[in-house]
Amino acid sequence: MPSLLDLAGLQDAVPDGIDGISAAPTLLGKPQQPRPFLYREFSGYGGQQSVRAGNWKAIRTNMSRGNLAIELYNLTEDPGEQKNVADQHPEIVEKLKELMEQQHTKSELFPLRPIDAPAAKPRKKRA
Numbered sequence: 001m002p003s004l005l006d007l008a009g010l011q012d013a014v015p016d017g018i019d020g021i022s023a024a025p026t027l028l029g030k031p032q033q034p035r036p037f038l039y040r041e042f043s044g045y046g047g048q049q050s051v052r053a054g055n056w057k058a059i060r061t062n063m064s065r066g067n068l069a070i071e072l073y074n075l076t077e078d079p080g081e082q083k084n085v086a087d088q089h090p091e092i093v094e095k096l097k098e099l100m101e102q103q104h105t106k107s108e109l110f111p112l113r114p115i116d117a118p119a120a121k122p123r124k125k126r127a
Contacts, residue, residue, distance in 0.1 A: 003027070039103040043110040051099045056089075057081065058096035064113040070097055 002014050006022035026032040037053040047063030055076040060068060070093050072086040086093050106116050 037099055039099065041104060041112060043107070043112055047112045049100050049104070049112065051096050051103070053096060053099065056092055056096065058086075058093060058100070060100070063115070066114050068114070070100075072096070 001018060002011075002020045002022040003024050005011060005013050006024035007027070011022070021033075021035060023032070037051055039051045041049045043064075046061060046065060048059070048061050049063065050057060050059040052058075052075070055074055057073045057075055058070050059073075059081075060070055070086055071084040072089055072093050073081040073083070074085060075081070078085075104112065104115065108116075111117055
């Protein structure tokens with residue numbers, strides 16, 4: 001929506017609460033202001049979450065199996081994401097983890113297990 005409104009000359013008409021940005025500069029061959037980060041999640045393929053900020057990319061995979069470990073890649077030095085450097089940069093992992101938590105919206109239709117799954121209800125004892 002921000003792109004369409006921008007292209008129509010209605011930049012000020014973007015409703016409050018829209019988190020998108022206009023891609024109009026790119027479409028018009030002008031410099032695009034970089035986003036501070038890109039967040040993505042997908043409940044399929046075992047549950048996935050990723051965030052990219054600058055040259056860093058943090059990812060979680062196989063979340064439906066309880067995996068909450070975050071892998072970290074420096075895309076400038078490792079564009080093929082072959083060397084996980086999370087152990088060498090715990091402060092960056094923590095910052096990107098916080099972004100994952102802030103950007104995630106709980107979904108009952110497409111849950112990211114284990115962070116969206118409701119807590120297991122205790123079984124009632126039979127008399």
